[in-house]
Amino acid sequence: MSAATLPQSRVPGSRDAPVLRWGIMGPGWIAERFTESIQTNTGQVIAAVGSRSLSRAKAFAETYDVAAAYGSYEELAAAPDIDIVYVCTPHTGHHAAAALAIDAGKHVLIEKPIGLNADQARDIAARAEAAGVFAAEAMWTFFLPKFDVIRQILDAGTLGTITTVVAEYGEHFDRTHRIFSPELAGGPLLDLGTYPLALVTEVLGSPQRLLAVGQPHESGVNAQLSAVMEFDGGAQAVVNTHVHNFTPTAAIVVGSEATLTIEGPFNMPGGFEVRFPDGTRLRHDEPSGGHFEGLHYEAAAVARAIAAGSTQSGQRTLAASIRTLEVADEIRRQLGVVFPGEAGIAASP
Ligand SMILES: NC(=O)c1ccc[n+]([C@@H]2O[C@H](COP(=O)([O-])OP(=O)(O)OC[C@H]3O[C@@H](n4cnc5c(N)ncnc54)[C@H](OP(=O)(O)O)[C@@H]3O)[C@@H](O)[C@H]2O)c1
Secondary structure: OOOOOOOOOOOOOHHHOOOOEEEEEOOOHHHHHHHHHHHHHOOOEEEEEEOOOHHHHHHHHHHHOOOEEEOOHHHHHHOOOOOEEEEOOOHHHHHHHHHHHHHOOOEEEEEOOOOOOHHHHHHHHHHHHHHOOOEEEEOHHHHOHHHHHHHHHHHHOOOOOEEEEEEEEEOOOOOOOHHHOHHHOOOHHHHHHHHHHHHHHHHHOOOOEEEEEEEEOOOOOEEEEEEEEEOHHHOEEEEEEEOOOOOOOOEEEEEOOOEEEEOOOOOOOOOEEEEOOOOOEEEEOOOOOOHHHHHHHHHHHHHHHHHOOOOOOOOOOHHHHHHHHHHHHHHHHHHOOOOOOOOOOOOOO
16 A cells, blocks of 8 residues: 655754864865855854865865864864864775774764774774764765655655665766775775665665675776675665766665665755555655755754764664675675775675
8 A cells, every 4th residue: 555645854954953163184075065065054163174284274274264274183183172073084094083083082973984894883983982972974865854754764664575675876987086096995885885785784784695796997996896685584685886987876675565766866865756556656856966965964963963962873873884884894805805904804704
């Protein structure tokens, strides 16, 4: 039986969130998008920026009217007048940068993936718990209004028993992009594949069985990988990610009662449809958009969570971030992909 209408988003306006003073750690591409989005759409304050170079910190501060600029991550972590550090270095720096901030008593929002592997994610969770500070992965998709509606649909059982999740993410990058750098844990898995893997694990949990195939890129990183997964109860998931070219970035969740098709790119603001076998189609209409339209939701949600005394985000718990990386680790174990500083990935039991 089909539901008559879809639920409404419960995500409050971002401008109404309590105000945090943010410090940017690693002023690169996503730091700029995040700053533009929250300066325009929220009352959050970007109070400081820390770079490995004082001149880059000053340039960022001047562009975005940020009061304090530091020439090291250590100085930013120690800055007395910031509440939270937004870690947005390349993946290889997330763990060390987060540890610096947490150990200095700062809350942290860490770009995805929260660490290179599940061990790093577990260590970040343990440090944050010990320090009593907030920590979350900036998996911004799950903070979007549309995802709140999807969560309600899943929780209500509208789709019935989930049988299948199919999700993919391919993108074209200039050959100079860090995604082609083995030293920065390049390849599609951590930049792009984390989105389909986060969706699959959010909907179905941890797989019981996983089979991965992949091909290398001439740069030395993985170029493409696909993984098929089987879950308790027989559900299956298929994920593909690559650096070859743009794809629709599609995601489909199939249940015994209805099919959810998220319009691509599924990880960004946009609409979706729930289709029932009797022909009924229910639409969630949300203007499609990119980082500018979407990143402010995670910042506002984090500010509300911290004001409420929470040390984790309900939209993206640390356990969920760890679970996603466990799956990524297993894919890499099967493909023989090892990241800098890792001795190797142990076989899963
Ligand atoms: N949420 C999203 O939609 C989204 C989109 C893109 C990227 N991301 C995530 O954000 C993170 C950063 O990505 P990005 O594209 O912004 O990277 P980026 O443009 O390369 O910037 C990263 C910044 O980190 C600093 N950094 C620290 N160690 C570095 C090193 N060894 N090599 C190069 N830079 C280093 C640099 O700033 P200083 O040297 O000045 O400190 C650099 O500007 C990644 O983990 C990625 O997964 C998320």
